[in-house]
Amino acid sequence: MAGEDARAASLPAHLSIVVPCYKEAANVRPLVAALDTALVGLSWEVIFVDDNSPDGTAGVVRDVASVDPRVRVIQRVGRRGLSSAVIEGFLSSSASIVAVLDGDLQHDESALPAMVRLIAHDQADLVVASRHVEGGTNAGLANAWRRWLSNSGIRAAQALLPYPLSDPMSGFFAIRRDLFQSLLPKLSGAGFKILLDLAMSAGRDMRVAEVPAVFRPRLAGESKLDVVVLLQFAMMIVDKLCRGYVPTRFVAFGVVGLIGVAVNLGISTAARIAGFGFSKAQTVGTIAAIFADFWLNNTLTYRDRRLRGVRMWGGLVVFTLACSLGGIANIGVARMAYATFHHWDRSSAVGAVIGVVWNYAIASTLVWR
Structure with missing residues (x-):
């Protein structure tokens, strides 16, 4: 880091990127390097929330953090789950804007500056990086089965949301931290689709925007999307419809x-x-x-x-x-x-x-x- 980047890194983080991860050791260093390139001039930090991965993901993050103060890790022992990992990451941040990014390099980190600008300029409360608006693509989904799982979840979610959202199954979004804090008591914290949990908890008053995003093929590690994830997604919808009265x-x-x-x-x-x-x-x-x-x-x-x-x-x-x-x-x-x-x-x-x-x-x- 030098010049403008060094000065930005020395300031309190304006943007926190939470990366829930499990067995993503090979992707840690490339992801940090990609964020460094995409977020030039911004004060940012990245928080890896690792569910005690057996491949040593947390150790790799610590190695990077030892030379880059913008990087840190929360290693969770005895508990797992993407939504709860995101919540813990959000709560560990004091930045005014918090984003969620997968740790598998499939999300296009270059979309982050546009997402941050929309929130910083008070044009949106929540910005979703969508694969289903002009300029976006879901080509990184490995096969027809995974595309079917994703599209089925999207159709189900769109029928229940109080506002249009082209990609409610996206795992890549940014939100005002104070809004997240206010919604926290309403969140189920279960399953893998925290975005839908937030969107259904907020109701119609939340201002939502979308930016195009490319969903890239996975280069290392293994996908976590399977039929169990879809079932958990369905149960989370039931939980929201029951307004939390039925856990x-x-x-x-x-x-x-x-x-x-x-x-x-x-x-x-x-x-x-x-x-x-x-x-x-x-x-x-x-x-x-x-x-x-x-x-x-x-x-x-x-x-x-x-x-x-x-x-x-x-x-x-x-x-x-x-x-x-x-x-x-x-x-x-x-x-x-x-x-x-x-x-x-x-x-x-x-x-x-x-x-x-x-x-x-x-x-x-x-x-x-």
Whole structure:
């Protein structure tokens, strides 16, 4: 840094760029260099929020920060999730404008000056770097499947937003920090699409602008966009529609519970067809539902607390043993219902619901604490 750049770097940051990241070690130095080129003359800082990446992402950021005071890192241990990472990054900044940029080099950092100008000149409160306005492109999406996921989310979000927004699935935007602070109590902090969370929380009064952005192909690391992200996106929409009265995690657990009920009914019916008696068939269905519930909750409901390796197997043992007590109640209630109503499917469903309620209590207090 020299001359104008050195003077800008010595001033309090006017712009903070928050970079949520996981396993992006190879992209840290190129991203900082790209920001240095794009933001000439601006006082800025970049805050990497790393979810304890096993590839040493946080260590690489510290190495860069040791020679560049504009760079710092928040290393989170025991918690994960893009939206919550962005929130923590925002809260660690005192800059008047805060931007979010992915750590994979796919976002075009050269759009930042135009985004900053719109907010600094009081022409917008939130500026989105859009792939779907003239001059923008989503060519960096790896394949047709990822484009379908992205476009499906966009259509769903546009139907719910109180104002037009061409790219509500964008992960690249800038916002006035004081506005973010005022919206913080309304944010769910769940999932991967913090922009939609902000937009739906703000309502019609927020002034929104868009600038074109090129979404570039990924050069290193791996994409985090998958069907689980889309499911979390859908649950966040449900959370916003319910105005926060129904927590996102409870919605997810309820969906998993319904799947568990279906697994229980399907397996127990198959066992009955195979010649099992009612009690044995219900037992087999209950065991299958326990395993399905654990896997789905570990993958979806508690993705930010996901158990891995030895901890996953330990969690499965605790979940299975504890849920076995619920399974006993499941079978007992189902047998009583069957003795009363003599209806196989309804009796199985009653028992399965009892098991789901018990499983939720176990999951919340013992497994994913």
